[in-house]
Amino acid sequence: MVIAVKKLNQESYQGHREWLAEVNYLGQLSHPNLVKLVGYCVEDEQRLLVYEFMPRGSLENHLFRRSTHFQPLSWNLRMKIAHGAAKGLAFLHSDKAKVIYRDFKTSNILLDAVDMSTAL
Template identity: 70%
Template sequence: MIRLGLGLKAQPVAVKLLDLDGTQGHREWLTEVVFLGQLRHPHLVKLIGYCCEEEHRLLVYEYMPRGSLENQLCRRYSISLPWSTRMKIAIGAAKGLAFLHEAENPVIYRDFKASNILLDSDYTPKLSDFGLAKDGPEGD
């Protein structure tokens, strides 16, 4: 976690660094910047900023203290999530997808999985990782 000073209040953030040897490249990084730079919804992670300098690429997001849904479900010594919390997460993730599908310019989110659903301190889910997203169909 890195803290950036924004005005008088420091805000915790998460930083995602592009791995040049990984499966996602500049095109996916740029796709994420474009989509998250245009979209705002309570169930989408907030993109705070980005950096593109020479071959270096990074994204700065709001910090999600509970990590991914995958981590919550698959931790070795975790207490299982109560049913009401699981429903809150499922409904919130569905609301995020519905927002994307019903947007003025629809978005196809092609990487829906537990590791891309991040959770804030109240278990509010937020969709992340838009590197594989595509513009949706227009018209009927």
């Protein structure tokens, strides 16, 4: 399994609270438009989150072409990505999940390899 690892900035108190919230909430939630939290690690002062890997990177990278290998997105694909992001956000804000997601931005919209489906 290919994974992505997110490391907590040790100097940030808010970062620890966000890390703890991700472990507590995302570990319990499952939706096609959310990145799966596979696991986490706490060792001494180190805090890591382990996610499924999203090989197409962030929407931000595609929109602003952060590298030469990012191609422009067609309008149909942009609409599909926006729809997927909206479904993920609607799920988080639903009565089932009861999460207020406050960090909705293009760098947090990730794209998979198959059909560029969206995950938050």
